[in-house]
Amino acid sequence: MAAEHNPTAKSNHPASSARNLWSGVLFGIGFAAFIDETIFHQLLRWHHFYDKSTTDIGLISDGLFHAFSWFATIGGLFIFADLRRRNALCFKRWWGGKLLGAGGFQLYDGTIQHKLMRIHQIRYVENVFIYDLIWNAIAAVMIIIGLSLVIRTNRKQQPEKAVPHEQ
Structure with a gap:
């Protein structure tokens, strides 16, 4: 189906604009948490979500963290699907x-959880500074x-072409 510009698309409506942004934010939080959990907690086994107790408590905390990541991801995807259904998806704003x-x-994890709360580190090595820096x-x-994508979509005068979808 060819993508056509829909002049009645609600992509410039303030509510749609906010929903595009929040859908992306939720999906981004969930996706980053999922990658962190999968790579650093499970595959590399560098740390658990909570490392100040036993390994069993660390694994339980990882399970709760994993559930949180999926709730955020699925919540973001529900809003995404609704935006597509309403022909109000602004893909640049969502990204x-x-x-x-x-x-x-990731910044919250690296500063608040790693340094301020000290509930875990990225990796337990002699010089963790390079890991923290990266x-x-x-x-x-x-x-x-x-931010640059969000600012550019705020300034955009014309409604963005809606992403086509099959009905």
């Missing part, structure tokens, strides 16, 4: 939200790119 959510989650630098890059 901006996704990068803001993922970067914000972790937080990647988060900052995601946030900057996400």
Whole structure:
């Protein structure tokens, strides 16, 4: 089906604009948490969500963290599906939200959970500084790119072409 511009699309409506952003943010948080859990907690086994107790408590905390990541991801996808159904999806704004959510989650994890609360570290090695630097630098890059996409979609005068979908 060819993509056609729908002049009645609600992509410039403030509520749709906010829903595009929040759908992306939720999906980004869930996606980043899922990647963190899968790679660093399970495959590499560098840490658990909560490392200040036994391994069993660490595994339970990982399970709760994993459930949280899926709730955020699914919540974001429900809003995404509704936006598509209403022909109100602004994909650039959604991606901006996704990068803001993922970067914000990662920066929160790297600063608050790792350094302030000290509930776990990225990796337990002699010099964790390089790991922290890379972790937080990647988060900052995601946030900057996400902000630039959101700002560009705020300034856009014309409604964006809706993403086509089959009915």
